[in-house]
Amino acid sequence: MLIYEISRKGRRAFAQAPAAAPSSDSLPRRFRRQRPPQLPEVSELETVRHYTRLSQKNFGIDTNFYPLGSCTMKYNPRGANRAAMLPQFLERHPLAPEETGQGVMACIHELQGELAELTGMRAVSLSVMAGAQGEFAGVAMIRAYHDARGDTGREEILVPDAAHGTNPATATMCGYKVREIPTGADGDVDMEAFKAAVGPQTAGIMLTNPSTVGVFERRIEEIAATVHEAGGLLYYDGANLNAILGKARPGDMGFDVIHLNLHKTFSTPHGGGGPGAGAVGVNERLLPYLPVPRVAEEAGRYRWLTEADCPETIGRLCTFNGNTGILLRAYAYLRMLGREGATRVAEYSTLNANYLMTRLREAGFTVAYPQRRASHEFIVSLKGEAKELGANVMDFAKRLLDLGYHAPTTYFPTLVPEALLIEPTETESKRELDGFVEAMVRIREEAREDIDSLKGAPYRLPVRRLDDVKAARELNLRWEA
Amino acid sequence: MLIYEISRKGRRAFAQAPAAAPSSDSLPRRFRRQRPPQLPEVSELETVRHYTRLSQKNFGIDTNFYPLGSCTMKYNPRGANRAAMLPQFLERHPLAPEETGQGVMACIHELQGELAELTGMRAVSLSVMAGAQGEFAGVAMIRAYHDARGDTGREEILVPDAAHGTNPATATMCGYKVREIPTGADGDVDMEAFKAAVGPQTAGIMLTNPSTVGVFERRIEEIAATVHEAGGLLYYDGANLNAILGKARPGDMGFDVIHLNLHKTFSTPHGGGGPGAGAVGVNERLLPYLPVPRVAEEAGRYRWLTEADCPETIGRLCTFNGNTGILLRAYAYLRMLGREGATRVAEYSTLNANYLMTRLREAGFTVAYPQRRASHEFIVSLKGEAKELGANVMDFAKRLLDLGYHAPTTYFPTLVPEALLIEPTETESKRELDGFVEAMVRIREEAREDIDSLKGAPYRLPVRRLDDVKAARELNLRWEA
Amino acid sequence: MPFIPHTEEELQEMLEAIGVERIEGLFDEIPSSLRSASLEGLAPGMGEMALTRLMRTRASRDEQPACFIGAGAYDHHVPAAVWELTTRGEFYSAYTPYQAEASQGTLQVIYEFQTMMSELTGLYAANASLYDGATALAEAVLMAVRANRKVKSKRVLMPRTVHPRYREVVRTIVANQGIELIEAPLDDTVGRIDPEALGRFEDEPLAAVVIPQPNFFGALEEVDRLTDWAHGLNALAIAVCNPVALALLTPPGEWGSNGADIACGEGQPLGIPLASGGPYFGFMTTRKDLVRQLPGRIVGRTVDADGRTGYTLTLQAREQHIRRSKATSNICTNQGLMVTAATIHLALLGTEGLSRVAAACHEHTRELVHKLTAIEGVERLFDGPFFHEVPLRIPAPADEVLPRLAAEGVLGGLDLSTEFPEWGPALLVCATETRTSEEIDRFAAALSEALHGSGRRAHG
């Protein structure tokens, strides 16, 4: 039932709006709408009841193991939420004088520094609002760098074929052509193809390391040297930083610019699809181009660096200063982790992934790169199950939901057939991992015994499999009475 | 699964305790325990996940219509919760100097005054922690009053046979004998029996008005006069105040002492069984005996009245000052209601009860006192359904749960056979009431069609009917490994 | 109409169904002489926005300095997850779990809570909580008198080392039931009961002996000897404990040769905010064979019609809604939401975490005592072991010193001289795990200044 279906015309049960409706006659008639917008007319209790019940229809980290590959669904500390929602933080206007924001700016400034330290970059800007915006900022800085040098013939960005879709989409948004680099049989970049692709037309390369196939790109130093030699720059997609936090740093690998997803590695909530927060970090070379604003400290006082301070900046990417509330959560999390805690993130997320991969392999599932260490995630290919039992990735995914596990990422990366990309994260216990293996084995059993029944899953959720084709063909995007 | 079953020995996943264990060697060995207490050893994520999932197994007002008679399960405003949980309120030590508590004491002082106004009493004390404690305080004051006058021969308290069990239990705790007064066929006190029972042995009478059978005691003034003439006092049980808030006042009816349940009429949360908060109000006669502490105001400064100020007080009933956090919620609620809002509570709770009673009667159910107006609640007797269909109160109750409605109060009051005491409250909409009628009709249909199936309900909840006999016979009150 | 959902149209439909013209008609059974006039003492209603503004203004008056007061309520860290979970609507807005099938969340929480309390106190059976520490003790006294089959007495030994407020509350509650509270003295060199001095209470039968641990002064009682002494007289032993201290101290169930019979106390230290004094919760546990005398709600494990494990209220035959005037108590609510918080709090801390909290409290208090007693004229009132509270003698009236400390942002403890004037000016101080060394230093500096600084007043 929709909130609109609970609504009754003329219901006025709020303690939430100004008591009386002041006259707005001073607004000229020609600007005023004729028909009021139709919003729900419900009581506070009806609202609370409706959304409480709706929330219960969701899986979240707080309710279920959620091993969604490449999304780093780790525990979001409640202490970080409370800290970020202190009234003084919530109530500050973004254009209020800097004097009223020294507390929040101190947090942002320290976070800039800590992230630079963790990634080995020279400086970090936090005024980007999501990972994809961080990517955009990164590639825009590469472009600004070449442009500033008058090096305008570089039209291509190299992107591995296994990369996240945002990488090629971003390169296009920045006016570049995309050239895809194939992945070798061992999961690393195909070096021969890579070297053949690099040239004077190369503006840069976008890489994730560990890569989206879940392994560490071992020849990263050689890749970096090759690109730099050709005059290009290296962009690091931070989606998988969780795997190497405190263990290896993009800056040391030769990357010139990075973005981070704070909602992944730094455990801010995913919120049903955002808000996230990006961070972009650069080495000395790209420093002038960082997006504004950033926080600077001078003699214990914090102030915003703007266009006036950074004339070569690529500019602003948000109305104000970025997703401050998310930055505060990341800051709180990182302070609780500290030096040792940061390294443990990589250690235990890698441990969990390798353990789960081992257990699934022992249970007879096919792992995509069995000769490699898993990073914080790994791929199971259900090609065999699909062929022999008729049970594909979607069938396993839907049945996992029935058994209380959120599905891993499905059909990605596309170069592995029937791929499940599995990322357990460090905050899950061995008990959950063992339970997941049992569930996978059980589903395979069920496929053997009654494939039709399996194809009907899920059975225990608020709805069964949804008709996506109907949704797209007979578009219904809003309620109508 | 219990939190203890998730526990693993040696797990230390907290950011919640002091980092290192300081030595406690300075505690002499003979005082120290040999075996540490076995508490769960779980991570923060496991804890959050466990209790989030557990919470989803509850019905609450926030999820379901909850027409539990005599419990006034109305909406608990979230704004009141937020107000009461402001950090400065939460962090104040109860023995901190009064100077650091002027804000909270101002709220308590105003609440004392507003409740006195609403009930027509001379003064109110809020240092009682629950309704039953309010009852105790009330009867103890009656005792103190007689004792102070040397009137020590009064050994009996009169209690209607339909009264809440707390009434006779309280009278006993105060050292009185209980004499029950029968209820007349019209739901009012049987006046003949009542008059025969009143005498020089009568210390007082405990009444709820409207009474527990859901009707207004029409001859209350005559009752009051009779008791007072005999030298006794009248005690008002405020459980049903919601029905007459702003419409009629116990003080005007002749009551000498009252208690209120703030978690009922004033909408503080029930919290799975508390905490509630009581209030006791008295007329001039009993003023000296009010429990301490109370807040007094002098020249804009608030201070606690204690034994030193009130030498005849019956004393203290709590370690500190009562359930302050609950009082703040009641205060916030009452301020949002205001003068008009308070009266509307009675109006719409009475409207809802009479409407629901009418609809159920029209649907063929038997109402206990059909010739009377319902107050904020009323009784349906399922005697007919039990006899003709074999479907008793418990069967209806359990099946209601399946259909998404919390059951009304069952088998109370006991003088009506197969009683369902139904209290919809003013915060429920007509839609919910109509849905409840439909559910009742549907269950009666189901009883006709398949009584065995009905007896198996509930089917859709986390558990089916529980074996209460086994629970009591084979006592298992704690987990053991 | 805040919180009331009816539209005008619905109102008319409903009135028509009932057969009255106006809502007013529904109140026609109330005699007109009783109809209220306008409620002039009440202000008009305000919206949530205005209410929020009002409450924040009130709250901002009450900014709290660093708290070194204990005396029955303690400033512990409460993890954020505790109240974010506890205030979930399904916990917050549920009632007593009468319909067990629709209340498994609350019921399982209470069962887990009972297990935790049983572990902390070393006694099998816990109830689902009582109002607060003082009323829990009152109920324990009533229970002991009821339960003691060997000694049909109404005399209970209540030492002076029990919190004065607890003693007052017990007196208020049991006074009308003919129970006599005998005050046992303390040994004022060590601030605890002197087991040697109890002989004079042996002449008349005692139903029960109350034994606090730690006691009101923070001192550790000789609980083994006291328990055995009580049992020697066939009296029941009632323990009053701080639950955080029980992470380190011998649990009541193991006191003396046979253990205490009933344990109770204040649950506030387990995740409940100070909040000017409430809501808190009292806890109570007892031996298995006394469980039918235990007051309050009790949850038991059982099975459902399909044999699945489930939880339900049990032993309800003891309670007022069944037994009426013969009930063991008139109690009908527990402090459910507080118990939910405490259970989550204890799960988050775990065995090791609670021990660390307890040890940190002890160590911080040692540090505090060390630094304060370095000030001239400040000394411990008693020798002997303590947990996390200590009474200190000071060389100036407490009611002059405390305001000066408050001006420096320090709540410098409880003024003992009101209750115990015989010891002269004295403060009962406490430092939990939340007090930092910086705050302790601030306290010491402010106290030194107040007593000996340039601005000090003369005193006798």
Next chain:
Amino acid sequence: MPFIPHTEEELQEMLEAIGVERIEGLFDEIPSSLRSASLEGLAPGMGEMALTRLMRTRASRDEQPACFIGAGAYDHHVPAAVWELTTRGEFYSAYTPYQAEASQGTLQVIYEFQTMMSELTGLYAANASLYDGATALAEAVLMAVRANRKVKSKRVLMPRTVHPRYREVVRTIVANQGIELIEAPLDDTVGRIDPEALGRFEDEPLAAVVIPQPNFFGALEEVDRLTDWAHGLNALAIAVCNPVALALLTPPGEWGSNGADIACGEGQPLGIPLASGGPYFGFMTTRKDLVRQLPGRIVGRTVDADGRTGYTLTLQAREQHIRRSKATSNICTNQGLMVTAATIHLALLGTEGLSRVAAACHEHTRELVHKLTAIEGVERLFDGPFFHEVPLRIPAPADEVLPRLAAEGVLGGLDLSTEFPEWGPALLVCATETRTSEEIDRFAAALSEALHGSGRRAHG
């Protein structure tokens, strides 16, 4: 180990299963040259207790005075229920609803949100939100250029009455795609676009025209004429709106003869805290026939295998994870949690509530302007109708006046002279429904004192 659940025993079991001796062995594929040294720039970890103390200290530095700044972010009352529900773990800790069956909560919320945005803007199709108002406008510009089949131009008219920050952000984002932003001037008597002065932009083809309502200066644009003018040139009309104002103002879908084609704006006024600038959310709606050009997530209604209604992400073929370099945008997150809050906020307010908020903002701003312009030398910069913001000329430099107001607990608006020096000292002021008459009087008194009080400085 905060947040990591492994016991030592489990660790050993897991390492054994994997076949390595130590965790370190799992990193043996990382070249040793790349292994990080110690992270000396990071402090050691702190517990939640210390963290909470730190953050509260930081927050307490940032106490906020009465806010009369608007300029794209507005201080509205947010009902308590909004964030108590929004931070429920099931909303807070879920991801993008890829597995629709396990995400019906989030999906239905978005569907309801889309309906609300559609109602407010008068256009059929809404997306599930974008990052913020400025990026929503950038995406709208990109979309319009993509969608305009009649005019194959990359020129977009961007008036100076659009928020300066929005113009900057749009420039940053579209710069690399060859899009040209043409700045249209404003009529500086009324502070809005002069429809008469647009003739000179008619010579070259325009893909789109951006029309703010209310504009950056709070003034109401002649949206009907502007929309018809754009359509006359076959340009698409992009509306940038304040969603609270839309409770009262003509919705973009009804502007002119045929309505605007795309509406977008900042969602912050719908229940999102100011929070120093984020997270907020951008909204965007469009005509049904342009829906396939809409960027971002979109939720559609459908049925499940049993024919029951359900909700799912739809039109995913537009998105980057399918289309890669040919996607309509690189966007992959929306601002889901903010949308959840906004949906609950709008449900709580309802049609009447939102109108009251809008009307109160307008009235409070009128009161503010009335009282401030009574001060000598303070006058409106422009005539003409406004919604809830007004630029005022003041007879002293704003950067001298504002700190003096701040000292009196008043944030006296935005200093306009940085962006618009041509008008001399000026403040852009705003009074939402949360500003009281008392605060407005305080502002007036402080401004009067700052300008003409005994302590005033000389000025030219």
